[in-house]
Amino acid sequence: MPLSDLPPDGVVIVGAGPAGLACAATLLDQGDTFVTVLDAGSGAGGQYWRQPAPPADSSDPGALRPDAMRGLHHDLGTFAELRSRLEAGQAAGRASLLTDHHVWTVVAAEGGHVVHAVDRSGGPGRERAVELRARHLVIATGAHDRSLPFPGWDLPGVLTAGGLQALLKAGDVALGPRVAVGGTGPFLLPVAAGLADRGATVVGVFEANSPTRWLRELRAVAANRTKLAEGAGYAATLLRRRVPVRTRTMIVEAHGRERVEAVTVARLDASGHPRRDTHRRIEVDAVGVGWGFSPQLDLAVTLGCALTADASGTPVVQVDEWQRTSRSGVSAAGEACGVGGAALAVAEGRLAARGIVGASASDAETAGLREEVARLRAFAAAMHRAHPVPAGWADALRSETVVCRCEEVSAGTVRHAIAERGATDARQVKQLTRAGMGWCQGRVCGHAVELLAGGGSGSPAERLVSTPLPLGVLASRKSRAM
Amino acid sequence: MSAVVVVGAGIVGAACAHSLSAAGAEVIVLDRGSVASGTTSRGEGNILVSDKEPGAELELARLSRDAWLEVGEELGRETLELEEKGGVVVAASPEALDALSSFAAAQRSAGVTALDVAEPRELEPHLRAGLAGGVLYPEDMQVQPVLAAAAMLEAAQRRGARFVAGADVVAGVRDASGRLTGVRTSAGEVIGADAVVNAAGTWGAQVSERLGGPVPVLPRRGFILVTEPLPPMVRHKVYSADYVANVSSSEAGLETSCVVEGTRGGTILIGASRERVGFDTTLDVDVVSTLASQATALFPFLERVNLLRVYRGFRPYCPDHLPVIGPDPRVPGLFHACGHEGAGIGLAPGTGRLIAHHVLGGGPLAPEVAARFTALLPDRFVQEA
Numbered sequence: 001m002p003l004s005d006l007p008p009d010g011v012v013i014v015g016a017g018p019a020g021l022a023c024a025a026t027l028l029d030q031g032d033t034f035v036t037v038l039d040a041g042s043g044a045g046g047q048y049w050r051q052p053a054p055p056a057d058s059s060d061p062g063a064l065r066p067d068a069m070r071g072l073h074h075d076l077g078t079f080a081e082l083r084s085r086l087e088a089g090q091a092a093g094r095a096s097l098l099t100d101h102h103v104w105t106v107v108a109a110e111g112g113h114v115v116h117a118v119d120r121s122g123g124p125g126r127e128r129a130v131e132l133r134a135r136h137l138v139i140a141t142g143a144h145d146r147s148l149p150f151p152g153w154d155l156p157g158v159l160t161a162g163g164l165q166a167l168l169k170a171g172d173v174a175l176g177p178r179v180a181v182g183g184t185g186p187f188l189l190p191v192a193a194g195l196a197d198r199g200a201t202v203v204g205v206f207e208a209n210s211p212t213r214w215l216r217e218l219r220a221v222a223a224n225r226t227k228l229a230e231g232a233g234y235a236a237t238l239l240r241r242r243v244p245v246r247t248r249t250m251i252v253e254a255h256g257r258e259r260v261e262a263v264t265v266a267r268l269d270a271s272g273h274p275r276r277d278t279h280r281r282i283e284v285d286a287v288g289v290g291w292g293f294s295p296q297l298d299l300a301v302t303l304g305c306a307l308t309a310d311a312s313g314t315p316v317v318q319v320d321e322w323q324r325t326s327r328s329g330v331s332a333a334g335e336a337c338g339v340g341g342a343a344l345a346v347a348e349g350r351l352a353a354r355g356i357v358g359a360s361a362s363d364a365e366t367a368g369l370r371e372e373v374a375r376l377r378a379f380a381a382a383m384h385r386a387h388p389v390p391a392g393w394a395d396a397l398r399s400e401t402v403v404c405r406c407e408e409v410s411a412g413t414v415r416h417a418i419a420e421r422g423a424t425d426a427r428q429v430k431q432l433t434r435a436g437m438g439w440c441q442g443r444v445c446g447h448a449v450e451l452l453a454g455g456g457s458g459s460p461a462e463r464l465v466s467t468p469l470p471l472g473v474l475a476s477r478k479s480r481a482m
Numbered sequence: 483m484s485a486v487v488v489v490g491a492g493i494v495g496a497a498c499a500h501s502l503s504a505a506g507a508e509v510i511v512l513d514r515g516s517v518a519s520g521t522t523s524r525g526e527g528n529i530l531v532s533d534k535e536p537g538a539e540l541e542l543a544r545l546s547r548d549a550w551l552e553v554g555e556e557l558g559r560e561t562l563e564l565e566e567k568g569g570v571v572v573a574a575s576p577e578a579l580d581a582l583s584s585f586a587a588a589q590r591s592a593g594v595t596a597l598d599v600a601e602p603r604e605l606e607p608h609l610r611a612g613l614a615g616g617v618l619y620p621e622d623m624q625v626q627p628v629l630a631a632a633a634m635l636e637a638a639q640r641r642g643a644r645f646v647a648g649a650d651v652v653a654g655v656r657d658a659s660g661r662l663t664g665v666r667t668s669a670g671e672v673i674g675a676d677a678v679v680n681a682a683g684t685w686g687a688q689v690s691e692r693l694g695g696p697v698p699v700l701p702r703r704g705f706i707l708v709t710e711p712l713p714p715m716v717r718h719k720v721y722s723a724d725y726v727a728n729v730s731s732s733e734a735g736l737e738t739s740c741v742v743e744g745t746r747g748g749t750i751l752i753g754a755s756r757e758r759v760g761f762d763t764t765l766d767v768d769v770v771s772t773l774a775s776q777a778t779a780l781f782p783f784l785e786r787v788n789l790l791r792v793y794r795g796f797r798p799y800c801p802d803h804l805p806v807i808g809p810d811p812r813v814p815g816l817f818h819a820c821g822h823e824g825a826g827i828g829l830a831p832g833t834g835r836l837i838a839h840h841v842l843g844g845g846p847l848a849p850e851v852a853a854r855f856t857a858l859l860p861d862r863f864v865q866e867a
Contacts (some may be wrong), residue, residue, distance in 0.1 A: 302765060422517060465791050471709070471789050
């Protein structure tokens with residue numbers, strides 16, 4: 001699409017999840033600027049408000065299907081409201097939603113930035129290069145599942161907790177009836193509850209940390225009673241469905257030939273190491289393991305936005321009281337600023353929009369949003385402190401356990417690069433072993449490699465190209481210019 | 483025994499440590515980062531004679547090629563991913579082929595093996611049809627730069643060399659006569675030495691200033707495109723004839739012509755854009771698109787192949803496009819080994835031998851061999867100043 005097809009002075013929002021949609025809705029309410037929202041997915045909502053594919057006979061493919069989404073989504077009312085605001089903006093010629101558009105890079109240009117996307121709506125082989133000029137850019141790119149390797153994690157049927165939930169949200173529950181959920185964090189509860197509600201036998205939720213860690217976080221909990229109620233709701237579901245929740249316990253191995261058939265779980269000792277004398281084998285048909293989420297920082301890193309660390313030491317985009325980054329004309333909202341959930345993302349998206357339209361810092365709405373952001377951020381920090389990756393997460397790794405699945409690099413090879421060749425971070429391990437060089441570019445194994453190298457990660461990976469795109473699509477930019 | 487400090491653990495520093503320790507010197511390698519964490523990790527791993535016109539740099543390339551084969555012998559070719567794959571330079575038009583043919587003729591008279599190829603598709607079946615012709619350079623090779631630097635440094639360590647990562651050299655230490663007797667690191671530590679080798683690559687200018695003997699080394703930005711892994715499709719290093727013109731060009735701004743090659747891992751590398759924009763780290767979409775367009779013009783199958791990543795590096799270059807190798811005439815005890823531009827990987831082991839010769843006064847090279855490299859001495863910058 002030629003640059004001239006879109007107004008040159010609009011706001012471009014990358015990501016149509018909770019933060020991006022809230023930002024768009026508020027911009028349309030408060031300002032008169034043109035708003036473009038891009039998303040790699042096939043509809044608005046992001047990972048959080050992921051929608052099932054419409055029934056084949058549906059006359060309204062965009063209609064919400066609360067029946068299919070029962071128990072999986074919080075606050076569908078907010079989603080419906082935000083989406084209808086965007087749709088009204090589209091109808092009024094003030095907004096555009098570009099789905100199946102994956103932003104591969106952003107570069108600074110006179111008066112703002114140019115956003116480069118690949119339009120995949122035509123299907124494989126018909127991708128197109130798209131460029132948008134942005135007077136103001138909003139990074140609302142969300143987060144992706146964080147996984148850690150363990151023996152058998154590459155067997156079919158072993159997924160991330162988020163992957164398991166995504167299958168549910170997409171309406172696809174073609175999973176086996178016996179499911180184990182493991183890892184750490186409050187997110188494991190809705191995943192397990194959703195599965196149990198749909199008739200799966202959840203053989204257990206294996207949470208690596210102890211709930212007593214939350215006792216140190218009473219201030220943040222007291223200030224966020226709705227979070228507590230939310231958690232209690234899931235706990236009640238699990239109780240009703242007789243799902244055992246085992247704390248200080250982790251899945252240390254998955255077994256199976258063609259696909260997963262069983263898992264071994266172990267209790268953790270006081271220092272976070274699995275105790276061999278507590279190994280227990282449980283038969284399962286599917287496994288979902290989640291160790292929290294990693295903010296999607298590719299665009300922010302490429303642009304040189306200043307980063308900071310969240311309570312768990314994870315790098316996140318640094319923003320000011322209007323959600324502005326250190327780069328002029330670039331704001332960020334939601335998980336990219338630190339993983340904290342959809343309610344926080346919505347508040348940050350609204351705040352970012354108010355910053356862009358030049359709202360007064362002293363108006364009640366702004367003050368209320370800031371208070372909400374501060375309160376929810378405090379809760380997120382408490383959550384990160386209460387749910388660290390246990391020190392002994394890698395004890396069960398065998399030398400031959402694959403760490404990088406794209407390039408088939410084993411734990412032994414990675415450990416050799418660290419112990420014998422002096423690699424101190426994921427980038428050096430990658431250079432020496434190819435771990436992280438494959439299709440996913442280290443998004444799956446990067447965190448594990450960083451942890452094995454002893455870092456809590458100071459600097460995130462730089463990915464100048466944030467999604468694969470055909471060389472012919474790039475080349476077409478040149479032939480068009482000539 | 484001589485104590486030698488090598489500043490920089492990139493490919494050139496590692497090769498210097500390797501040669502110096504083999505010749506019996508007591509070596510300490512300092513790097514502000516870790517092994518191969520700078521430009522070395524941002525290159526394709528070219529060991530080329532094909533792109534060099536007769537002169538001191540081609541001589542160094544030929545010396546280095548022999549040295550690479552010896553290093554491969556000593557440390558194992560697999561360890562370094564050293565491959566004698568050969569290079570093919572193709573010409574699109576009859577005019578370009580004329581220019582390429584006379585360039586190759588001059589190289590032949592300097593001892594390079596260059597074979598005329600009427601139909602490049604016999605060597606590379608996936609090249610586009612209708613190219614005017616090409617030249618095969620069987621001596622061109624490929625190495626994995628990070629593995630090679632790490633292996634050479636480890637070999638030096640086995641011979642007693644020390645490596646200190648995270649040590650930034652902030653100043654030289656001199657005696658009353660002005661002779662360099664050591665370096666001071668950012669941690670405040672003083673490390674004594676009979677000689678100090680500046681192998682700081684793109685940061686060679688800063689290090690040379692801190693050590694009192696400034697040489698002009700400037701950054702030149704380059705991008706390399708990496709595709710998804712594929713079954714073997716490209717066997718040689720393949721590039722178009724205008725690349726030969728670009729390497730020796732002194733035009734500022736962007737010069738792009740692509741080099742396409744396959745790697746062990748199955749990915750295809752598309753490289754060789756060069757711009758002088760200082761240390762600007764942003765992605766230039768036009769440069770990357772131009773590389774993609776040139777690569778797909780050479781190999782049409784690449785149009786459907788996915789680009790997985792782009793990496794960017796800063797090539798260190800001197801104003802006359804020759805590396806600076808040898809003793810600094812102003813500061814006794816200081817030696818330079820930097821400014822190799824896009825050829826540092828290929829030229830590293832020859833540079834190591836030359837440095838061992840200069841530092842140890844003799845060493846591995848015969849005097850008549852060393853005499854071929856006077857054009858690379860730092861003196862050329864001192865006289866200008």
